[in-house]
Amino acid sequence: MDRKKKIYILYTAIFVSIMIFGAANILIKRAEIMPSKIPVYKYAAILPNDLKEMMKQNSELIIVDTRVKEHFNEGHIKGAANLPYISLKAMNKVLEKEKSKDIVVYSEDGDRSRKICEVLVNLGYSKISNLDNGIKGWTDSGGELVKEP
Secondary structure (H helix, E strand, C coil), X not given: CHHHHHHHHHHHHHHHHHHHHHXXXXXXXXXXXXXXXXXXXXXEEECHHHHHHHHHHCCCCEXXXXXXXXXXXXXXXXXXXXXXXXXXXXXXXXXXXXXXXXXXXXXXXXXXXXXXXXXXXXXXXXXXXXXXXXXXXXXXXXXXXXXXX
């Protein structure tokens, strides 16, 4: 009888686990296919060569490097401000007065900065651009990096 109880408890635990993980999987899939009710705001994608031209023409251009300080110190686009993605509140506080200026955001490969652009646009920034392929795209196109702030 003792062995039957152990087997029964084991099968019950397995069954309950399958039910819980199955329900969680259904909820996750449902969230992926259901459209969000949050409005989607647009921002521009900018190619590295276009950014180079923009830097020559626009003295008030703000360039934001969202990488961590260590990566920023290894090399960044000249004139970029290091506002790491981990502190979006601090980034918003610093950029708050610049909402109407042209702001170009970049990360390592452009993925993280795309998400940050979405957040900034939702916060009311009107001229946000994401550097296509991030710092990698910049260097691949011959863009120079500097190590001083």
